[in-house]
Amino acid sequence: MSLHIVVCAGIVPDPLQTLEPIVGPKGPALKNEIMLPGVLDPWAASALYEAANLVAKNSGSKLWLVSLGPKTKLQQVMMTIAQKVSFELVAIDSPTGGFADAQSTAAVLAGAISAIPGLERDKLLLFGGWESASRGAGVTLQVVGESLGIINQFMGVDQIEMHEDGTFEVLERVEGGKHQVSVCAAPPAVLGWATGNLPEPRNNPQIGMANMRTVMPSLQNAKTAVFADCGLQYISATLPGQQRQTRVVKDMAPDAIAEELAEWIGAE
């Protein structure tokens, strides 16, 4: 069956960067946020790669990437992501980072998805990360789904398997390192992805060239998001303060270390 897959993916600071919160004019922000190198949100990137894999396996399928972030950051990240898988970009310009309200963000995303021309609801699979690496709330995708009237939702997804009769099986993470297995009758559905099973695709300049036909116009025409005021008030945003007094043990024999560790492990 052909699918219409929409992937929602934000931009987050590269995980290797050191972050420092500051008080900005509209609440907390990150110091030099605009200068920090960005990456596509890791779990949302998993969703994108899984979506591209599904599109490749189901002829007639289409893939849209809806991404919200500062336009310059979007442009920087798309230079890499666009070389990995084929998609049509729907860019939304927004200066906000992780401290923005998830439900207000979801309202903007839902509006953008509703406006995608040619998107067929009975073929729609709405993908994204189950949580972002910025806000990490696990709220946005559920609310986008609800706003679009989609009441079959799955979170912490590691696998989807399409069946010939149009049904599909989903594996969702639950407690204790287990997966819950569900079978859904048909799209539309929301899938919030964890890591999935696919490796990051290698860069392919040909895919990048093809994607740029839609990526550049989308970036140029990106509308600036307007967020509703939800009354969210931050009292503080700080780095965790605890610094431990580390005992560095350099000249102890492995056997002696093992004895100390065995005692520590066994101690209540």
Add this chain to the structure above:
Amino acid sequence: MDWCGVMPESILVLTHADESGSLTKSSLEIVTAGKELATRLSAQLTIGVLAADSASPARAIAGADARVLGVSGGAFAQARYVTDAAACEALCKAAQAAVILAPQSSRLARVAAGVAHRIGGSIDTHITSIRGDAGLEVSRWYYRQRVEAVLSRPARPWILLVEGGVFPAFVGNDSTVTVEQVTVQLPEVRTQVTGTRAPAEDEQTIRPDARLLFVAGAGWTKKQPDGQVHATDAGELIVAFLRKTGASLGSSKSLVDQGGDGQPVLPFLTHMNQVGQTGSTPRHPRGLATCCHGEEPHVVGWRFIGERRAISLDPNCGWARGKADVVYIADAFKVIAKVNELLDAKV
């Protein structure tokens, strides 16, 4: 929903049963949270129970001194968005509470934001503390446990998903619990839960209730002093250690990803073992890191570990200094082999 006339801070605690039909531990923790908050704010407390037969698990909250609402039926025996969202929506509307507390369990985390949207409320998740006497303030982490923020919202209803381990589990008494059953209008159910899939018991390496987290870094699969890779030996040592200690296994992303790059791997590792920036942030009283390197991503994985020790060959390892209590500069192969011997001798 019209919230006029709702008490200033009336509280609903959402709880649910597990596969055995008992109230989950995280649910009982939220009952404690609800009781503490209700006392502090002089608010009315209601507890909602989601289960196939809500009267049975509700016995665990006897003595909670709260109104108890229940949703019952075969459709609620399993976790599923369409049915759970409808059930939680019905409980919220029946309780008319301004503040709704729920555990950050996979079951309620799957539906809580959707429910907030349906009842016209706000939501915050991964809450690690609730404070404030005049108003309500909560703490949560941003940027994968790297920035901690305290926030508040004037809007109600406000759903708060609280992390496990923040409150002690409620212990009930022998008194009788009267459960008011709430009717749920279910939409067409197009999703069938067919079961759970888990590794065989002796292959399960993720143990959330373990006292010790053992983190394996990429160093286990790198060349050793003899110039050779000993991934098989590493795997045997780690599995033996996990079996003897009952520890939970965490890993760095680089080690899990090696499989996709054709490098030596530890066959029992999956992405679900990942801790840190792109993985989980587990909570265990103790943690032992071996052969790890790197800074920020690992610090994130260790945020909620109590006592921390590490074995590393690098005395200048940036992340361990100031983050671990003890760092042993040693060969993890030799140390863990000897630890296994000593643990054998103890049995």
